[in-house]
Amino acid sequence: MDRRMNKNDQARKTPVFWHRLPIVLGALFFAVAFFSLNHGDLPVTCAVSDGILHGHLFDLYDYAIDYLDPAQIAYFPSTYTLFAIWNIPLMLLNGNTPYFSPENNSIWGFGAGIYWAKLLPVVFYFLSAKIFCDILELLGIEKDKRKLAVIFWITVPLSFFSQFIFGQYDSFYVFFMLLGLKHLLRGDFFRGSIFFGISFTFKYFPIFVFIPVVLYLYRKDLKKLINSGLIAGIPLVVELLVFVRSAGFKLTIIQGPVGLISNGINLLRDGIFNGRAVASFFLVFMLLTALWAYFSKEPFSRKRLVEFAVISVSLFALFIPWNPQWILFSSSMLVFLPFMAKDFKENLRNYLILDVLLMFFYSGYVSTYFPWNVDINMFNIMPLFRGINPVVEGETLNLAYLFQLGNRLSLEIASSLYYSGFFAVWLFILIYYFKDNWSAPDLPQVAEASETYRRGMRHIWIRFICAASIYLIPAFVMYFAGQGLLH
Numbered sequence: 396m397d398r399r400m401n402k403n404d405q406a407r408k409t410p411v412f413w414h415r416l417p418i419v420l421g422a423l424f425f426a427v428a429f430f431s432l433n434h435g436d437l438p439v440t441c442a443v444s445d446g447i448l449h450g451h452l453f454d455l456y457d458y459a460i461d462y463l464d465p466a467q468i469a470y471f472p473s474t475y476t477l478f479a480i481w482n483i484p485l486m487l488l489n490g491n492t493p494y495f496s497p498e499n500n501s502i503w504g505f506g507a508g509i510y511w512a513k514l515l516p517v518v519f520y521f522l523s524a525k526i527f528c529d530i531l532e533l534l535g536i537e538k539d540k541r542k543l544a545v546i547f548w549i550t551v552p553l554s555f556f557s558q559f560i561f562g563q564y565d566s567f568y569v570f571f572m573l574l575g576l577k578h579l580l581r582g583d584f585f586r587g588s589i590f591f592g593i594s595f596t597f598k599y600f601p602i603f604v605f606i607p608v609v610l611y612l613y614r615k616d617l618k619k620l621i622n623s624g625l626i627a628g629i630p631l632v633v634e635l636l637v638f639v640r641s642a643g644f645k646l647t648i649i650q651g652p653v654g655l656i657s658n659g660i661n662l663l664r665d666g667i668f669n670g671r672a673v674a675s676f677f678l679v680f681m682l683l684t685a686l687w688a689y690f691s692k693e694p695f696s697r698k699r700l701v702e703f704a705v706i707s708v709s710l711f712a713l714f715i716p717w718n719p720q721w722i723l724f725s726s727s728m729l730v731f732l733p734f735m736a737k738d739f740k741e742n743l744r745n746y747l748i749l750d751v752l753l754m755f756f757y758s759g760y761v762s763t764y765f766p767w768n769v770d771i772n773m774f775n776i777m778p779l780f781r782g783i784n785p786v787v788e789g790e791t792l793n794l795a796y797l798f799q800l801g802n803r804l805s806l807e808i809a810s811s812l813y814y815s816g817f818f819a820v821w822l823f824i825l826i827y828y829f830k831d832n833w834s835a836p837d838l839p840q841v842a843e844a845s846e847t848y849r850r851g852m853r854h855i856w857i858r859f860i861c862a863a864s865i866y867l868i869p870a871f872v873m874y875f876a877g878q879g880l881l882h
Contacts (some may be wrong), residue, residue, distance in 0.1 A: 575589075
């Protein structure tokens with residue numbers, strides 16, 4: 396009898412172990428990425444932001460261009476202001492001297508303070524997951540499924556790359572964009588518009604979500620539609636009016652290589668050429684989406700409103716020549732689809748597989764299109780690995796070498812192949828969802844068995860580990876063994 400009980404106890408313990416193991420390994424991947432890798436943009440951004448702590452708020456850009464390349468000064472004042480406030484504790488610990496300083500010519504050599512700076516967008520990342528959960532509740536998604544969805548959102552491989560490997564700050568505007576979407580869904584006209592407006596002050600990308608959302612939401616109320624646009628524009632207009640007289644602001648944010656004009660040209664780069672002008676793929680489909688939202692005759696549906704938002708960010712992911720960190724803008728919204736689907740279990744299972752494929756093609760694309768930029772050189776930024784095996788271009792093999800199949804493919808061909816795969820998988824996700832779910836705007840949510848959620852949680856973490864390994868494991872191999880392999 397005792398032996399049977401022991402066997403039964405062991406049988407009950409084993410599933411718990413296998414359930415927790417992927418979670419522990421997944422958490423380890425998050426920690427490793429956070430402490431090991433980051434793009435060089437972060438210390439430069441902190442250096443610019445600490446100009447505010449030197450007393451240069453309204454002349455921040457004029458002050459910064461005296462010490463830094465204008466091409467490195469790429470963000471609106473709101474981003475630099477957030478980092479300046481966040482880095483005040485570092486300044487106090489540094490004898491009331493800004494830790495990151497534009498005058499410091501060795502900004503690549505900062506110590507452990509860089510981890511404090513990286514933590515700020517991570518905080519916004521997790522706060523965004525909470526807002527995502529709130530939106531699902533407004534959509535009528537049951538509690539257990541929302542818990543699953545939050546973990547799913549946090550562990551999206553593309554989002555993980557943007558936030559924990561690349562170490563960018565797109566989580567700032569994603570947070571305010573989701574907050575605006577939440578309040579609009581709740582019927583809070585003013586807060587929804589103003590939070591969307593705040594998101595515009597970090598990057599203008601959320602405008603592409605805001606337009607179809609308010610066109611659909613207020614298509615029968617022209618006054619509210621106009622007022623919503625005016626309210627949303629207030630924060631950005633105020634920010635521009637404060638800084639527009641600054642020569643440094645014009646040189647960097649307006650006219651710079653990654654400024655508004657340059658990024659605006661990206662919207663027009665790819666399209667159908669009639670011999671005189673280009674009909675931009677992105678703008679054409681964006682306009683079609685906006686018109687579709689406004690002229691829709693169906694009764695209002697919260698689910699449909701979110702679907703228009705997903706379509707908008709998908710157009711951005713598919714037709715804009717984006718930088719690697721921008722992918723969080725799109726991946727943060729695509730996650731809604733499996734949880735709004737009629738057949739939740741099937742959609743979730745298939746999405747997990749497609750998520751890994753997306754990460755594979757994405758990793759191949761960014762490694763071959765941005766060699767020695769979005770590559771193992773990101774180990775050089777973080778103190779944990781900086782001095783162990785410094786990465787010098789040409790003296791070691793990199794990730795691009797692997798994804799080029801040992802230089803058998805040119806960088807141009809390899810990046811095109813991987814981006815084609817990324818495009819196809821993303822498009823298939825949309826087609827797979829909308830073919831079964833567009834016709835029913837508001838579907839009753841059917842409660843699933845608790846076992847579905849236990850298995851779902853385990854599978855979500857397993858998919859994350861598999862997808863994250865596609866980039867992290869080769870990165871560590873090439874970092875520690877790349878020099879030996881080259882010679």
